[in-house]
Amino acid sequence: MVAIIRARGDRSIRDYIDPERGTVSRELYVNPDIFEQEMEQIFQRCWLFLGHESQIPNPGDFIISRMGTEEVIVVRDRKDNQIRAFLNSCRHRGMKVVRYDQGNALIFTCPFHAWTYDTTGRLVGAGFQHSPEAYCGTLPKEQWGLAEVAQFKNFYGSLWATWDPKAPSFEEYLGPFTESLRHCLQASDGTDAGLDMFTPFQRHRLPTNWKVPGFTSVTDLTHTAMTHRSAAAARLHQDRGSKGGRDRARQATPFPMSKYAIGDHNLGHGGMCTLYHQNGVPEYEEEWYEAGVDDYFREATARKAELLADKIMAPHGWGGGHFAIFPSVMVDSWRLRWWQPHSVGVVERWTLSGVDKTAPKHVRDAVRHYSERFNGPVGFFESDDMENWNYVFPASQGARARKLDYYFANGKGLGKYNDRLPGVVFNGSYTEEAQRARFSRWLAFMEAASWDDLYPVNKAADHRIW
Amino acid sequence: MTEPKKYVLSGPHGALTFMSLPEGTKITTIYGGAGEITANPGDGAYVLVRFTEHQDPAVVGTEEFVFFNEVREATE
Numbered sequence: 250m251v252a253i254i255r256a257r258g259d260r261s262i263r264d265y266i267d268p269e270r271g272t273v274s275r276e277l278y279v280n281p282d283i284f285e286q287e288m289e290q291i292f293q294r295c296w297l298f299l300g301h302e303s304q305i306p307n308p309g310d311f312i313i314s315r316m317g318t319e320e321v322i323v324v325r326d327r328k329d330n331q332i333r334a335f336l337n338s339c340r341h342r343g344m345k346v347v348r349y350d351q352g353n354a355l356i357f358t359c360p361f362h363a364w365t366y367d368t369t370g371r372l373v374g375a376g377f378q379h380s381p382e383a384y385c386g387t388l389p390k391e392q393w394g395l396a397e398v399a400q401f402k403n404f405y406g407s408l409w410a411t412w413d414p415k416a417p418s419f420e421e422y423l424g425p426f427t428e429s430l431r432h433c434l435q436a437s438d439g440t441d442a443g444l445d446m447f448t449p450f451q452r453h454r455l456p457t458n459w460k461v462p463g464f465t466s467v468t469d470l471t472h473t474a475m476t477h478r479s480a481a482a483a484r485l486h487q488d489r490g491s492k493g494g495r496d497r498a499r500q501a502t503p504f505p506m507s508k509y510a511i512g513d514h515n516l517g518h519g520g521m522c523t524l525y526h527q528n529g530v531p532e533y534e535e536e537w538y539e540a541g542v543d544d545y546f547r548e549a550t551a552r553k554a555e556l557l558a559d560k561i562m563a564p565h566g567w568g569g570g571h572f573a574i575f576p577s578v579m580v581d582s583w584r585l586r587w588w589q590p591h592s593v594g595v596v597e598r599w600t601l602s603g604v605d606k607t608a609p610k611h612v613r614d615a616v617r618h619y620s621e622r623f624n625g626p627v628g629f630f631e632s633d634d635m636e637n638w639n640y641v642f643p644a645s646q647g648a649r650a651r652k653l654d655y656y657f658a659n660g661k662g663l664g665k666y667n668d669r670l671p672g673v674v675f676n677g678s679y680t681e682e683a684q685r686a687r688f689s690r691w692l693a694f695m696e697a698a699s700w701d702d703l704y705p706v707n708k709a710a711d712h713r714i715w
Numbered sequence: 716m717t718e719p720k721k722y723v724l725s726g727p728h729g730a731l732t733f734m735s736l737p738e739g740t741k742i743t744t745i746y747g748g749a750g751e752i753t754a755n756p757g758d759g760a761y762v763l764v765r766f767t768e769h770q771d772p773a774v775v776g777t778e779e780f781v782f783f784n785e786v787r788e789a790t791e
């Protein structure tokens with residue numbers, strides 16, 4: 250599985266990355282054979298993000314999510330209230346069973362020949378199942394349930410799954426990012442599983458390769474400086490209201506912290522990172538335009554400060570910057586965003602924005618409006634990103650353009666390990682360390698025959714290539 | 716005493732009527748089963764029936780999804 254057919258001279262996959270020069274061949278972004286191999290080698294094995302439990306609060310609630318190019322039904326069972334995930338493909342002849350994006354169901358009935366499945370995926374009926382001239386009651390229903398994911402995890406409200414029964418536990422997969430993800434899923438008062446996600450959520454379909462946003466844009470502070478200069482001019486970035494940005498009240502004593510770009514080359518995760526050097530939380534800063542919202546968050550922050558009085562806050566999240574979970578999820582304190590590959594040149598970006606579960610209406614509304622200002626009909630912050638992502642692909646895929654390489658050497662060789670997050674390389678905020686870590690892991694997945702070759706199942710594996 | 720209402724499940728409105736058969740509707744099947752609707756998923760294909768009589772005695776007292784084509788009669 251390591252060579253790529255129909256690529257230039259049938260190169261080995263390793264040839265496409267030059268760690269010495271710090272370059273990545275554009276073929277990795279535009280070659281359909283490589284894309285197919287990614288779906289098999291990466292998306293069939295990795296833990297993938299499916300959604301959030303608050304999207305399906307009631308028994309029988311379901312959403313359609315995706316794992317790689319395939320749809321999955323994520324459903325809360327009517328009896329045991331457990332959430333499970335199944336491939337959205339009828340076991341009879343492969344019809345797409347569920348055609349709604351979300352809803353509440355007693356059973357999922359296939360429109361083709363009426364095989365029907367309950368909310369645990371069990372086959373519970375088929376057209377003419379009892380007819381003496383058809384199935385004669387002999388259909389072995391217990392063997393023909395919907396294909397269920399091999400492992401499923403509800404991690405503080407966020408839902409994850411893998412098709413690979415041999416994948417490590419979700420926490421092992423996250424490694425030193427476990428506490429940070431948990432932190433991002435907390436309410437602003439520091440209590441667990443504290444978020445409600447706004448529905449329906451935002452989706453954008455983009456004509457580009459999934460790695461353009463998924464690998465290249467999480468932790469790319471140099472693009473923030475350039476691409477988002479327009480948003481800075483309109484005071485949208487880090488400015489939720491009238492008093493944000495530069496007008497914020499200066500704190501008397503700044504909270505001690507340091508900022509980095511980080512990457513775990515063995516796990517592939519990484520992004521912006523803030524390490525805090527003191528217990529507790531930074532003092533709350535007024536930032537909301539809407540009346541009463543600052544009061545709510547100030548009180549919540551005070552409660553969080555009590556909870557963390559003897560504890561250093563987890564890195565990233567909550568003002569500490571966003572980070573990526575390999576292969577294609579971005580997380581921070583107010584959104585979970587992931588990139589769904591459809592084909593080599595088409596990706597969908599899904600964004601779930603959240604608010605404290607217990608927040609009153611005026612706070613929910615303010616937070617929702619803020620996320621809409623980012624990329625809703627009246628937003629533009631992320632439209633600026635999408636413009637880049639849209640044009641990268643066509644400008645890279647031509648017969649001439651694809652023979653070139655991309656430059657990923659910004660900050661190469663400057664990174665250092667840090668005991669605070671073992672195994673993670675820390676580098677300057679404006680470097681491309683996180684992006685290089687993603688490619689170290691990408692290569693490991695593309696070459697590995699199974700999880701036995703991959704960290705952390707194989708603890709001895711060292712995937713860092715640069 | 717008035718006759719219990721019999722639902723018309725054939726003809727142009729049969730499928731729509733089937734889709735909204737309420738809980739409690741009495742059902743007989745073409746295989747000699749009888750029972751009562753406990754839930755209607757509204758998909759037009761199935762109703763969930765608790766059986767009091769069934770060709771397979773093991774099903775009596777339990778629920779099974781019944782395909783529209785297997786329903787002989789539905790009465791209020």
Ligand code: FES
Binds near residue numbers: 363
């Ligand atoms: S394909 Fe679903 S019932 Fe035949």
Ligand SMILES: [Fe+2]
Binds near residue numbers: 472473476634
């Ligand atoms: Fe951006």
